Amino acid sequence: MAAACIFCKIVKGDIPSFKLFESEKVFAFLDINPLSRGHALVIPKFHGAKLTDIPDDQLSEILPVVKKLVKATGAENYNVLQNNGRIAHQEVDHVHFHMIPKPNAEEGLSIGWPQQKTDMDKLKELFAEIKSKM
Incomplete structure (x- = not known):
């Protein structure tokens, strides 16, 4: 846990939250600036800024908890x-x-999807590059 991190403080109970779920690895709570009714956050208790900073074993419960939230809401x-x-x-x-x-169309997440034209030769090169690193 990082001392200055607001989410770490929420996990520790130093900052109150509307806790929906907690386990050894995961914490879920309502977003206080929601885009819609039921907007919630699911976080690993392990502190890391980006997904690649989190060990795989600390991510195993994330999607099952998201599914529980979907059903509960x-x-x-x-x-x-x-x-x-x-x-x-x-x-x-x-x-x-x-x-x-x-x-509905007004509430929740609104996104753009700026698709790009595909050059199949470049896509094949990219495919080979990424696949070789998997």
Whole structure:
């Protein structure tokens, strides 16, 4: 845990939260600046700024807890969002997954999807490069 991290302080109980779930590895709570009713955060207790900073074994419960939240909120349409880095819209430097119900066009997450034209030869090169590192 990082002493100055707001999410670490929430996990420790130093800052109050609307805790929805807690286990040895995971903590889930309502977002205090929600995009919609039921917007919640699921975080690993292990402190790390980006997804690549978190050991795999500390991530094993994340998606099952997200699923529990979806069922508990009754969300039929929802987004699961995890941002890494400032230009990718990360505000708190502790890995967190948003579960954001999307009840209608106005509430919840609104995103753009700026698709790019694909050059198949370049895509094949990229595929080979990435696959060789997996």
